[in-house]
Amino acid sequence: MDNFVQVLIDGILSGLLYALVAAGLSLMWGVMDVINFAHGEFLMVAMYLCYWIGEILGIDPLFSWIAGGIFLFFVGALTYKLIIKNSLGKAAMAPLLATFGLSMLLKNFCMNRFTPNFRLLSGTIMEGKTFQFAGAIVSVPQLVTAIFSLVVLLGVYWLIKKTRVGWAIQATAMDKEAAELMGIDTENIYLLVFGIGGACVGVAGGLMTTYLAVHPEVGSLFSLIAFVVVALGGFGSIPGALFAALLIGLVESFTGFYVAAVVKYVAVFAIYLVVILIRPKGLFGW
Amino acid sequence: MQLRKRSMIAVVLVLSLSLMICASAFAADKVIKIGALFPLTGPAAVSGQNCVNSVLAAADVINMKNPEINAPLAAQEGLLNGYKIEIVKADHQGKPDVAKSEAERLYNQEKVFAIIGCYNSSATKPASAVAERAKKIFMCGCSSSAALTERGYKYFFRHAPTDAIESDEFVEYVEYLNKEKKAGIKTLGLIYENTEFGKHAAEEAQRAAKKAGLKIVANVPFNNGATNLNSEVQTLKAANPDAVFGAALGGDYSLWVRTMKQVNWLPKIAINYCTGYQNPAVQKELAADGDYFMGGMGYSPALAKEFMPEAVKIEKKYYTPRSNQAFDSDSIQEAVMLLVLAQAIEKAGAVDTEKVAAILRTESFPSALSLSGSVKFNPDGQNANALSVITQIKNLDYNTVFPLKYKKADPVFPMTPWDKR
Structure with missing residues (x-):
């Protein structure tokens, strides 16, 4: 029973982290139909930023995630302004290839500047803190990240569903030309969506610095899982991303423990394939 | 006159270039x-x-x-x-x-x-x-x-x-601890990356363990570069082996160690093949969390x-x-x-x-x-003089604990639990 609770908690905590990483991607993909291949590298940049803030200024990731979110907001917006905007409307694959190029640039830049070494912040406020719950051990850094994830996701959901900006985002996603005819500045909406997408992954990266080592490849698997989360949950759907991420976290955790650790990602991708075959728009797609 | 001067310059240039090309070819x-x-x-x-x-x-x-x-x-x-x-x-x-x-x-x-x-x-x-x-x-x-x-x-x-040589050495050390230190190591867990290296290391570990009568109670391969090793470590913890042999490279090694700390579990002894254990940069990041783990090594500053x-x-x-x-x-x-x-x-x-x-x-x-x-080299290409010792890390120092000929320190055994460090 203890094992079951432990596996359940691990799955939920992992799932909530995946949800936060995937939320930004979901917006970008859902609203603009642009696949941001550099999403994992955005995560890596945020982790490096918060790592160096911790190393040089001694500010704990518990606070520096704010800097991660703000910085990545601008990185996202700049990416749209300088790269995506210029590649939209050209060859069908142009934005995808452009962001792929950006991902290579960011990864190799960090490899060159920071070497491939693994960097882990030590002496952080939450380092190594755990507590017992129903016979299971809960990691405080992961729990805090999960709570932040829920708060950020709720915030983004509120923004989209309850504010005029959010309605404009939804309108742009549904029909760009009609939205423009209604007086919506779709250009600014795109800019904002890329900024929010960047901010979400920036917050995730900042918080992850507490318990995960930073290195140039750290974003690779997270970005792959984020793509699966978005496609599974439905493009542009924040509740969909949350549900899909929890599903993936739980499948990964239960398969890893009760079947075999080596097949946990096989199970994740198998579920993704089945859902996409049955419902191509994802579980909660617009 | 002007023409001759230009011709001369051209000839000198051509000759210089030819010399440069010859020199570089040489x-x-x-x-x-x-x-x-x-x-x-x-x-x-x-x-x-x-x-x-x-x-x-x-x-x-x-x-x-x-x-x-x-x-x-x-x-x-x-x-x-x-x-x-x-x-x-x-x-x-x-x-x-x-x-x-x-x-x-x-x-x-x-x-x-x-x-x-x-x-x-x-x-x-x-x-x-x-x-x-x-x-x-x-x-x-x-x-x-x-x-x-x-x-x-x-x-x-x-x-x-090879993994075969190291597996035999690891098991020999376990037998030595059982005999000399009354260690009571009877069960073994294996955690390894699901690659050519990891799978062969695990096969050799199973062969060596069988010979020594060690029972394998957990066999945990994992995909390298994973986002977490929670279920892998949970599987080990549930089986609770006395000893663990590990084959995890670089970042996976540090993730494995930190996940064990997170779930507050350690075996009596953990010995690693050619892995992140041997990398000083990885150990530096792990700092005190890396202490008391062991591994096969052919080199250490000491x-x-x-x-x-x-x-x-x-x-x-x-x-x-x-x-x-x-x-x-x-x-x-x-x-x-x-x-x-x-x-x-x-x-x-x-x-x-x-x-x-x-x-x-x-x-x-x-x-x-x-x-x-x-x-x-043997006819098969393997170095016949290959030699490896078992070390235990403490404060970023690799102390040789086995074979006795090279021994520099007594091992800390069993590993100090996380909550007593």
């Missing part, structure tokens, strides 16, 4: 290109970079005059009366398919005489198959999968002790100080300025392979693959960077 003839194929990006990039730096350090030993270093070829400049070694770096990203294509590129386009690599056994396997087909020499420093030297290859040479004084000189002069740390047990073996290859070329008297390979197969080579002091 210089090119005096270079022996060696490929260094390692994971320079990807999950094992830290170790790959260390391996390249190690090979570059060995090249400096060969190419420059180092009279203060008492090692073959160190005192002279270059080899074969003026040949220099040129290292051509290549990155296989830890991927077998990339290793294969990079090996083809190195041999066919870069025209390297031999390749040194590839760290990951899974990459070494296809890359050395390319070499064997092309009848080119492949020098393998630290890839430890026993299967690599069981293929009947003629041009493949490996320095490191061992070097006592048994390999020339290695310390080479490390100080050529390796540390590049890597900003001491040699590690993996990377140093890549340097050994370049130094052995250079000796074989010198003995052959020509840059001739067949002659050099024949010398590698038959002769013995002194090696200042090997714990055993020399290298001698």
Whole structure:
């Protein structure tokens, strides 16, 4: 029973982290139909930023995630302004290839500047803190990240569903030309969506610095899982991303423990394939 | 007059250019290109970079005059009366398919005489198959999968002790602890990356454990580069083995250790194959969390100080300025392979693959960077003098605990629990 609770908690905590990483991607993909291949590298940049803030200024990731979110907001917006905007409307694959190029640039830049070494912040406020719950051990850094994830996701959901900006985002996603005819500045909406997408992954990266080592490849698997989360949950759907991420976290955790650790990602991708075959728009797609 | 002056300038220019081209062609003839194929990006990039730096350090030993270093070829400049070694770096990203294509590129386009690599056994396997087909020499420093030297290859040479040798040593140490320290180790857990290296290490561990009557209660392969190892460590914890043998490289190793801390579990003893355990950069990041783990090693600064004084000189002069740390047990073996290859070329008297390979197969080579002091290859290409000791890390120092001949410290046994550190 203890094992079951432990596996359940691990799955939920992992799932909530995946949800936060995937939320930004979901917006970008859902609203603009642009696949941001550099999403994992955005995560890596945020982790490096918060790592160096911790190393040089001694500010704990518990606070520096704010800097991660703000910085990545601008990185996202700049990416749209300088790269995506210029590649939209050209060859069908142009934005995808452009962001792929950006991902290579960011990864190799960090490899060159920071070497491939693994960097882990030590002496952080939450380092190594755990507590017992129903016979299971809960990691405080992961729990805090999960709570932040829920708060950020709720915030983004509120923004989209309850504010005029959010309605404009939804309108742009549904029909760009009609939205423009209604007086919506779709250009600014795109800019904002890329900024929010960047901010979400920036917050995730900042918080992850507490318990995960930073290195140039750290974003690779997270970005792959984020793509699966978005496609599974439905493009542009924040509740969909949350549900899909929890599903993936739980499948990964239960398969890893009760079947075999080596097949946990096989199970994740198998579920993704089945859902996409049955419902191509994802579980909660617009 | 003006015309004559211009003609003269043109002639001088042409002559100068011709001389430059001749000089560079002459210089090119005096270079022996060696490929260094390692994971320079990807999950094992830290170790790959260390391996390249190690090979570059060995090249400096060969190419420059180092009279203060008492090692073959160190005192002279270059080899074969003026040949220099040129290292051509290549990155296989830890991927077998990339290793294969990079090996083809190195041999066919870069025209390297031999390749040194590839760290990951899974990459070494296809890359050395390319070499064997092309009848080119492949020098393998630290890839430890026993299967690599069981293929009947003629041009493949490996320095490191295999997983089979290390497994036997680990089990022998467990038996020693049971006998001398009444350790009561009866069960074993295995955690390893699901690659050529990890799978073979696990197979050899199972074979050795069976011989010694150790019961394997957890067998946990995992995909390298994972986002978390929660279920893997949970599986180990649920089985609660007395001892764990681990085969996790680089970042996966540190993730494994930290996840064990998170779930507040440790076996009595954890011994690692050629893994992140041996990488000082990984240990530096783990700091005190890395303490009390053990691993097989062919090098540590303490061992070097006592048994390999020339290695310390080479490390100080050529390796540390590049890597900003001491040699590690993996990377140093890549340097050994370049130094052995250079000796074989010198003995052959020509840059001739067949002659050099024949010398590698038959002769013995002194090696200042090997714990055993020399290298001698068996007909299958395995170094017959491969030697590894078991160390335990404490405060970033690797203390030798076994075999008794090399023992420097008593082991902390069982491992100190996380909540009592």
